[in-house]
Structures are given as structure tokens and as C-alpha cells.
Amino acid sequence: MQKKLSVSLKNFSALRIGGQADIVYFPETLAELTELLDEQPARPVVGGCTNVFFGDLPELICVKYLNQINETAGGIEAECGALLEKLFDFAAGVPATVGGGVIMNFGAFGFELKDFLRSARVWQDGAVKILPAAELRLGYRSADFAGIVLSAVFVKKQLEKKNEYLKLRQEKMPWGQPNIGSIFKNPAGLSAGKLIEDAGCKGYKYKDLQVSEKHANIVVNNGAASARDMLDLIGQVRQAVRERTNILLEIEARYLGQTENGVRR
Ligand SMILES: Cc1cc2nc3c(=O)[nH]c(=O)nc-3n(C[C@H](O)[C@H](O)[C@H](O)COP(=O)(O)OP(=O)(O)OC[C@H]3O[C@@H](n4cnc5c(N)ncnc54)[C@H](O)[C@@H]3O)c2cc1C
Known part of the structure; x- marks a missing residue:
């Protein structure tokens, strides 16, 4: 290793x-x-x-080297580090993996991994187990499950619209600029991007970070931004939306690092 x-x-x-x-x-x-x-x-x-x-x-x-994909009688089995875009057209152009995809219930263009997941091999509390998809309780950009995804079995691949979806992504997103996709989850029935735009934050610059001019729920890094800068910017945007609408946006992006209470994972 x-x-x-x-x-x-x-x-x-x-x-x-x-x-x-x-x-x-x-x-x-x-x-x-x-x-x-x-x-x-x-x-x-x-x-x-x-x-x-x-x-x-x-x-x-x-886990990027754990990337085996096998077609079995029970479905498509992929290790946690396999690229999602090798299995699903709705992830085209995004170098996300099966493990991160399951934990976040990756979704786009009306599809989400929940629609395809049959079971997952997981490490949980010191034991390796196979859990049926229902036990991971996948929801909107979430899994209500504490453990590590080792591999997953999907009912089938879906790759037919790869080029179409990639083109749509390139049109909608600040393509080529460092970003981690949506920063906030959409509140039920609402668009986080629209709320951020209405709060006057679209294009807002903070140090080397900028709320994208193209998509207000995406932040781009124009150079040397730090985690502290990003956490501050997230706080500022949340505050602006809250002041205008009384809605507290839920954060989709993940921070791994020190906090006042120790290391956050
Ligand atoms: C250009 C771009 C476009 C995007 N578009 C979309 C989109 O359309 N839809 C969407 O849903 N998301 C989108 N995202 C966000 C991101 O791709 C997803 O959240 C994806 O599921 C993250 O996968 P990852 O492998 O990169 O996970 P990581 O970023 O590596 O990790 C994400 C979280 O999962 C945990 N994790 C990772 N692997 C495992 C594992 N094996 N077991 C347990 N926990 C694990 C990490 O600790 C972390 O908390 C986009 C991001 C980018 C950069």
C-alpha cells in the first residue's frame, strides 16, 4: 500500500x-x-x-485505487473508488466515486443512485457486512448510515445519454474552474441557487473565492483560498439568505479538518 x-x-x-x-x-x-x-x-x-x-x-x-468493476449475475458490483461516470450517464464529467456517490446519494437529471443501488458491502463498527440498499436509508443528498462503503451492487448501468448530460453540465456550471458542485441543498420545493441570487450574493467575491456568476449555488476558487475563507463565505451566504427569507440553507458540501471541537470527519 x-x-x-x-x-x-x-x-x-x-x-x-x-x-x-x-x-x-x-x-x-x-x-x-x-x-x-x-x-x-x-x-x-x-x-x-x-x-x-x-x-x-x-x-x-x-480509496481511488479500489476501482474494480465486475458484472455479476446479481448486478454490477463496483469497489468504492470506481468512477461513477463509468456506470451512470447522469454523473458524466464528474470524477466522483461509488463510495462518495452512495454516501451523498449522487443525483442529477432526474436520477439518483438510490434508484439503482441493490446492496452495499460496508465496514461498520469493526465488522464487514452486506446491507440491502434500504438499510443505508438514502435520502436527498444523504445516507442515514454510519460506516464506510467498501463496494456496491447496482441493478444495471445507464450510459446512453452520457454526451447529452455532459454538454448540459458544461453549459450550466463554471466548467474548468475549481468547484465542488452545489454548496447547499435545495429546500423542499425551492432552489438554493435562486434564493442565493435573490439575496444578492450571485457573483459575490470574498478573498480568492467567488459565488459563481453562472450558478449561484456553486463557489469557485480563483487561487489561494483557505478552508477558513470557505467556511466564512458559507456563513455569509447563509446569513444573507436567512435575513431575506428566514430560511436556513442546509450545507451539502463537506469539510474535513479541525474545528473548535476537534477534527471533523
Ligand atoms: C463538477 C462537479 C459537479 C457535481 N455535480 C453533482 C451532481 O450533479 N449531483 C450531485 O449529487 N453531486 C454533484 N457534485 C458533488 C459530488 O460529486 C458528489 O457529492 C459525489 O457524490 C461525491 O463523491 P466523491 O467520491 O467525490 O466523494 P468525496 O468528495 O471524496 O467525499 C464526500 C463525502 O463522502 C465520504 N466518503 C467518500 N467515500 C466514502 C466511502 N467509501 N465510505 C464512506 N464515506 C465516504 C467522505 O468522507 C465525505 O464526507 C458535483 C461535484 C463537482 C466537482
Whole structure:
């Protein structure tokens, strides 16, 4: 297994925001991953880092080399680090992985992983188990499940509209600029982007960060932004929307790093 010491996490995050990790592990087999978790259950696990930005961390596990995909009689079985876009057209152009996708219930263009997930092999409380999809309780950009996804079985692939969806993404998003997709979840029946725009935050600049001119629920990093800057900007946008509408936006993006209460995972 590869291990890297004293690693800058900036280039891990799709937003290009990261502090320093003392050690990053890159397991190459599921057995290596479960050993790392058995040894220290609190080690955070990431896949494509398309939904996270980092502060400083003592340790991190990156599963990008666990990327086997097998077609079996029971469905398509994919390891946690396999790229979602190899299985689903609605993820085209996003380097998200199966594990991160399941945990966030990745969704776009009217589809979500919940529609396709049959079961998952997970590490939970020191044991490896196979859970039927219902037990992961996937909801809107969430899974009500505490554990690590090792691999997942999907009913089928769906790749027919890959080019069409990629083109739509490129038109709608600040393509090519560092970002981690939507920062906030849409409140029921409402668009977070519209609420942010109506609160006057579209295009708002804070240090090296900017609320995208193209999509108000996306923040882009124009250079050397820090996790502190990002947390501050999130707070400012939330506050602006709350003042105007009394709605407190729920945060979809994930921060891994130090907080006042210790390391957040
Ligand atoms: C350009 C772009 C477009 C995007 N478009 C969409 C979109 O259309 N729809 C959408 O839903 N999201 C979108 N996103 C956000 C992001 O791709 C999703 O949230 C995705 O599910 C994250 O997957 P990941 O592998 O990158 O996870 P990471 O960012 O690596 O991790 C996300 C969270 O999952 C946890 N995690 C990762 N792997 C595991 C595992 N194996 N077991 C347990 N926990 C794990 C991490 O600790 C972290 O809390 C977009 C992001 C970008 C950059």
C-alpha cells in the first residue's frame, strides 16, 4: 500500500482547498482498507474529493485505487473508488466515486443512485457486512448510515445519454474552474441557487473565492483560498439568505479538518 507523509491536501479537493495531512494512505485492496479501519476507526475516507474541502488532518484514507468493476449475475458490483461516470450517464464529467456517490446519494437529471443501488458491502463498527440498499436509508443528498462503503451492487448501468448530460453540465456550471458542485441543498420545493441570487450574493467575491456568476449555488476558487475563507463565505451566504427569507440553507458540501471541537470527519 502506498503511504505519503506530510501531504498538502489542496490538490486533492476539486475546490483546490486543503491544509496539511500528516499521512495519507492509498489502500490497493479492500482487505488493506478494512485493516486501516480496524486499526483506527476514526480515519476519514475520501473518494474523488468532488464534495469536500480540507483543513489540516492527522490522517486520511484515499480509496481511488479500489476501482474494480465486475458484472455479476446479481448486478454490477463496483469497489468504492470506481468512477461513477463509468456506470451512470447522469454523473458524466464528474470524477466522483461509488463510495462518495452512495454516501451523498449522487443525483442529477432526474436520477439518483438510490434508484439503482441493490446492496452495499460496508465496514461498520469493526465488522464487514452486506446491507440491502434500504438499510443505508438514502435520502436527498444523504445516507442515514454510519460506516464506510467498501463496494456496491447496482441493478444495471445507464450510459446512453452520457454526451447529452455532459454538454448540459458544461453549459450550466463554471466548467474548468475549481468547484465542488452545489454548496447547499435545495429546500423542499425551492432552489438554493435562486434564493442565493435573490439575496444578492450571485457573483459575490470574498478573498480568492467567488459565488459563481453562472450558478449561484456553486463557489469557485480563483487561487489561494483557505478552508477558513470557505467556511466564512458559507456563513455569509447563509446569513444573507436567512435575513431575506428566514430560511436556513442546509450545507451539502463537506469539510474535513479541525474545528473548535476537534477534527471533523
Ligand atoms: C463538477 C462537479 C459537479 C457535481 N455535480 C453533482 C451532481 O450533479 N449531483 C450531485 O449529487 N453531486 C454533484 N457534485 C458533488 C459530488 O460529486 C458528489 O457529492 C459525489 O457524490 C461525491 O463523491 P466523491 O467520491 O467525490 O466523494 P468525496 O468528495 O471524496 O467525499 C464526500 C463525502 O463522502 C465520504 N466518503 C467518500 N467515500 C466514502 C466511502 N467509501 N465510505 C464512506 N464515506 C465516504 C467522505 O468522507 C465525505 O464526507 C458535483 C461535484 C463537482 C466537482
